Amino acid sequence: MRAILALEDGAIFEGVCFGASGERCGEVVFNTSMTGYQEILTDPSYKGQIVTMTYPLIGNYGVNLDDIESCKPFVEGFVVKECSSLASNWRSKETLEKYLKKNKVIGIEGVDTRTLTRHIRLAGAMKGCISTQDLNKHSLVKKAKNSPGLLGIDLVKEVTCDKPYLWQKSRSSQLDEKFKVVVLDCGVKFNILRNLERLGCRVSVMPASTRPEQILEEKPDGLVLSNGPGDPAAVTYVVETTKKLLGKLPIFGICLGHQMLGQALGAKTYKLKFGHHGANHPVKEIRTGSIAITAQNHGFCVDPEELKKCGAEITHINLYDGTCEGMAHKELKAFSVQYHPEAGPGPHDANYLFKEFINLLTVNSKL
Amino acid sequence: MPKRTDIKKILIIGSGPIVISQACEFDYSGTQACKALREEGYKVILVNSNPATIMTDPEMADVTYIEPITPEAIAKIIEKERPDALLPTLGGQTGLNTAIKVADMGILEKYSVKMIGADYQAIKKAEDREYFKKSMLKIGLDLPKSALAYNIEQARQALKTVGLPVIIRPSFTLGGTGGGIAFSEEEFEKIALLGLRNSMNSEILIEESVLGWKEYELEVMRDLKDNVVIICSIENFDAMGIHTGDSITVAPAQTLTDQEYQKMRDAAIAIIREIGVETGGSNIQFAVNPKTGRMVVIEMNPRVSRSSALASKATGFPIAKIAAKLAVGLSLDEIRNDITKETPASFEPTIDYCVVKIPRFTFEKFPEAEDILGISMKSVGETMAIGRTFKEALQKGLRGLEISHFGLDNKLDFNKIPDAKIRLRLAKPNASRIFYIKYALQKGYSVERICKLTHIDPWFIRNIKDIVQLEGKIKQEYKKQGSLSKAGLKKAKEYGFSDKQIAGLIGSNELSVRRLRKKKKIEPTFRLVDTCAAEFEAYTPYYYSTYETEDETRKSKRKKIMILGGGPNRIGQGIEFDYCCCHASFALKELGFETIMVNSNPETVSTDYDTSDKLYFESLTFEDVMNIIDKEKPNGVIVQFGGQTPLNLAERLEKAGAPIIGTSVKSIDMAEDREKFSKLVNKLKINQPANGSATSKQEAKRIAKKIGYPILVRPSYVLGGRAMRLVYDEENLLEFIQEAQEVSSEHPILIDKFLEDAVEVDVDAVSDGKLVVIGGIMEHIESAGIHSGDSACVLPPHTLSDEIIANIRKYTFDLAKALKVKGLINIQFAVKNDIVFVLEVNPRASRTVPFVSKATGVPLAKIAAKVMVGKKLSELGFTKERQPAHIAVKESVLPFSRFSGVDIILGPEMKSTGEVMGIDSSFGRAFYKSQEAAGSALPKTGTVFISVKNGDKRNIIFIAKKLLDMGFKIAATKGTAKVLYSNNIDVQEVGKIGEGSDEILELLRKGEISLIINTPSGSRGQFDMKPIRSSAVLHGISCITTIQGAQAAVNGIESILKGKLSVKSIQEYHAKNRGT
Ligand SMILES: Nc1ncnc2c1ncn2[C@@H]1O[C@H](COP(=O)(O)OP(=O)(O)O)[C@@H](O)[C@H]1O
Ligand SMILES: Nc1ncnc2c1ncn2[C@@H]1O[C@H](COP(=O)(O)OP(=O)(O)O)[C@@H](O)[C@H]1O
């Protein structure tokens, strides 16, 4: 079955449908990770986005039960050069094609993804429409143009959990839980929860709209602001919540959480031309000078100059483009990073940040 | 971290001659390192015995020693040059091992030389299997079960704990020399003994077999600040049990989930830290159980390697260059990524294509050796292909191999291959297995069944099945419609089918398919290798072709010259030609041209992105080259420098409109076509050995009788000395004809009078069409009949009379003029009874061009390239042959130790993989050095075993006397002993093997023989000396198989006993040359 991806600027990419059929709009972004498509598909941060993989051969190792970052895929569409018809891996349970069909995600293969990527790099991330139903190019371009896009849209409410829950997944024998941590779920990746749990935290996940008082009622030792999709400026309620909790609890922000924290401190966010989506971005920790290769997935960024004015210190920078990758506010016991220390997918270089959070909790609990 | 200021002079050790498992990749890495370090302001001292390398060009390092890479020579160089640091990680295993030995001698300490990159401890930790194992266990990593042994008793003990089958691996060897897999106890004994012998420290590891597991490699880099990045992951198509060098490999890894990949990445980072490779690149190999995911560490190479060259070419990330910069203290983030300019080198490349590397084997050169692959490397070269899919890259790679497959084609009809053969070819890894996978699929084998037989991952087999299925569809479509649709043709191109392959499917020819394709506007698009999957703008024009929607080539208005490279290394066409191509590029850049390189060999300097202005990483087939010509429209195309490969394309390229420059295609043909050539030679009144060509058995007999035996025979359809045979009598001749299978008017056999005991001479010259200037005249040590590529030679000639040399010069001038050569010409002569015969003329760069250039200091290839674009020799200041004031000896290096069961006798078919140069003030000293550099050092004391054929008996007397005088003892077989005895030479007689005695083998085993001189007689009937020669190879004892070689050896030993060896840089030699 034919499928077409149309961009709002009129560019057309043709291919063959390999997942579900249908029609969806979203912001078109590219991801440069060569592995980890299953994690990418299930990352709630991709809500509202059509993801194209720059690596051309996708689906090689199928889909398994473990490598999920949430309970279902969130991407609006999935664009690849070639989807493997055979899944080869001892953990694989089904092919990517079947999985997408089952989960009603439109996949399109046979696309010249390098050309698409170059297009986005030069013209910037833009809205697109992917369809197997309407193969009229003009009409699709129009649909892309008319789609809401990301700016000013609150996508968090579409991916956050309905009600609070306690994360207890992987362990059979319970380690003694040293700390109680609340994770404000803006579209949290399971790997954040897994990491906290591995380090001895009792992890409560709470909906993004949870009021600060409710959070405090839990008497947590710390708060994690999770990653999530879309425009941080549209999620004012989380920013408000954060503002109220600043100073009362040690806070660790990741990705969208970093942006929320930035805004709560008084800094602005802005949109990058085509965002950072991949697993190879070098980030330098300013204090030590050491470099971590990081997993990244964000289209917005916090303005570092404003952060400095708010009393925060820039702790990490991206060596590709010099953007702010991390900050800390000593007095308020809050720190955050723009990238993904939980990986999933991506390198584990930045995993130490979870330990730093635990250290912060430890120090704080002794006060 | 700023670069170190406490060091100023750095010594780099190269890897020496090209051998199996250590090839051009170390020229590539060494050259990059020299450039990088000098860029940073360091003074570089370089040692390498291989004259065919770019790195030994006098401009590459500040001081260059073409000296044997032995600890003694290095010690002398250190004493003389007083470097502050030694960088041992760029010269392969040779570089590492030599550095360790030099350190062990206390030299580094004595002259306070620091080892940078990897230090003594790190090298030991990585290379010593036991030490390595301990380190891995310490950081919680898993390895195959194993035990060490230092003698056969311990080995047997170890076998009990590990259990059959086992892998036996010697420590400190390259490419697994002497290793093997034992399935039975007998095999175990054999391999264990060999391994103990081959290991530098008589140490072998007996290891649990993980045959059939998935094999992976990671290329890792670390800087002094402890930042670690992975440059590339590589998945082997062939499972564990086949050396990675012999495996088809794919980048990036294809069948690992992110979780598994990250686990491997974490392990690699932990390993490089634990081993303590401070800076630079390392290669780490892993095996993964396909059923359970258990991951074990196989080995680590604490240096740049073949795989890092591949990874560099596959990703665009220049590992060796960065490694060199890290070694002097820079950190990754301080180094810029050349390709993107804006971003730093502290990142992990991500690619948006698939890279396939395919090894090139030359089993046809060693008919006695089975083409079975195992854990010891046997391939002599490789080709790499880039495509958007695995299917495309695989097929592109296969046609780049130049084994007359044009993709995954149908050379054999699968219907005619018996099932049993298919199963055998699948189950026993071999050089042509990839094609048998296809035949099996065509026969209807399921993917699972093939996986079971081969242990190859189903993902790969499934992709091959896609190719097979598309092939079926194309055939069907054509059958039904009598034509191919645009969509069908496009799909085929996307799957990497070549025009020729498609032609084969529809019973058409390559040109017609090409026309059809162009008519349908199906043209390749060229895309960039940019390290970042298009996330950033890339500035380096490094391209590959694919069939997509956008072309990224950037056109300039400059005049462009395109240089065609030589493709994968093979015996007969290797680094020498890459050297020439690079020089052409350098020279033409100097003249302001835009240079465009086309090559598919990832090991080379020519495929470095900064050698030429543009690089097309493509196979050297008519189709691929024409596609680039169509795109770039160069002003000139050079086919002279890449060896026979581009030369063979010349005619077709010209017909298709390519502007070939230099010697005309017509002249090339005149030199290559035997009949035309004979006419030319007659006209010039130059002697040629009597010859003829026979189209039937009867005619062959008749011609042979007329010419007189011995004769040289060869089938006409193979070029380059292939399948050439020396025939002594009619019986032999008939045998040859039988083997050649066909003698007909279409496939005649060529017959030449064999000139016995003639001196062979090689000449390289350059001509601008008017003036011809000789670059060098080389006298071979071994007489004609031993391929020029295999024999040692000396420059200038040392026994030829002035008159003969004058004749040789005259003939060279005459031939070059008659052929209107514009550029290089190489001629082989044979001198017999003072008559000069011409054997062959190659109107192109030859294997000896770099040797001549290094010996004389004249950059012949550069001069030739400039001549080809219209410069006159007079303008270039090269109008007179330069006579060196020293002697240079070239010696070749042979791969016999890799091919068990192959006799080491030399003949008219080339077998060597590489060469070294010995340079000194006298022939004896230069020859001695050449032997030492080639790894077969001449002894200074001990017993020499002599057994020569009757024709040599007279000549051996003098040699034996000399040896005796120099204090050697002599042992000989009966016939030889008798002759020596009657000449008053004291000799120990040993029994003949043919008569049931294994006395000599026993002596060899005990290490009581230090040199063997054995000239095999051509006719049979004499008892077989083969076991002796095999034993010499096994025990690493020098074995000389020609009387001329023996004479030279005696000469060498004599001169070394007279005075110690000294070292001298080629810059010094050349300066002296210029002075005279
Ligand atoms: N334990 C093992 N079981 C099966 N195959 C092995 C084992 N160890 C090594 N091999 C195979 O032998 C090859 C060579 O071994 P390796 O340790 O990499 O030596 P080298 O130094 O020659 O590269 C590997 O590429 C792999 O295919
Ligand atoms: N007529 C001959 N008599 C003696 N030796 C010969 C003769 N012809 C060729 N040879 C030997 O065979 C080798 C290979 O032959 P050549 O014609 O040069 O083939 P190639 O194309 O492989 O260089 C030569 O280097 C030479 O040693």
Ligand SMILES: [Mg+2]
């Ligand atoms: Mg290896």
Ligand SMILES: [Mg+2]
């Ligand atoms: Mg020859």
